[in-house]
Amino acid sequence: MEKSVEMTLENGVASIFFNEPNSLNALSKKLKDDLKGALDLIEQEPNVKVVIFAGKGRAFCAGGDVKAMQAEYDPIEVKKGMEVSSTIIERIRDLRKITISAVQGYAAGAGMSLAIASDIVIAEENAKFVLSFKNVGLIPDLGLHYHLPRMVGEWKAKEWIWSGKKLTAQEACEIGFVHEVVTEGSLIEKANEIANELMNGPIQSFILSKLLINRYQNASFTEILEKEVDTQTIIKGGSEHKDAVAAFFSK
16 A cells, blocks of 8 residues: 655655645545654654655645545544644644745645645645635634734635635745745755755754744644634534535535
8 A cells, every 4th residue: 555645854854745646635534644653753853954745646735635524424533633633733833844845736725724834835836725615614724724814914814715715826926925936847856955955054043943933923823723623623513514515526
């Protein structure tokens, strides 16, 4: 059986590839568990200073596992799954490493949340960032209620969530949460170039600045994650979500 997450380590840089291309790297239980396991390993590697996240195939990450949403609602299992997701995002923000998301194809729903949790986001020119939560009758999660308002303002964040905003890589770059747009086929090369530049600088200083910024802007990030977990757990048991998932598969 192929691994849902592949990892390489080279010259102080860990590259983590989401490896469920047939589902556009949707966040299945196995992918999330494997990703958490990879982060656990990296956290214990003192020589790793930079982590790159990327997707195999045609997408970075298509968001939540919509097929799994058809299963019978079990609030305990839903909350457990959400807590794994939240742990992953907290780990990315708290890692004593610099993180880079290298986005090709779609970063949709929770895939967008995952991408923008990194310290640096680069994207291929064909990339799309999509707030697709409304398509399955859910709220954004994985910290998006924390990150997005800080990037675009609270009114714009609400507008985007409610409209299911779709952004091209260039639009995301103009707004500022994508740092650079690269040509098709050069994404991983560019991610490694940035990683090597960071490694050649005062990397410990960079990491400490990251931690200061991430931990002390507000004391509300964990509270937001907890609220997302509780709210999502309730919504997944409701008719709006079930009707939206059914409509998704009927298209």
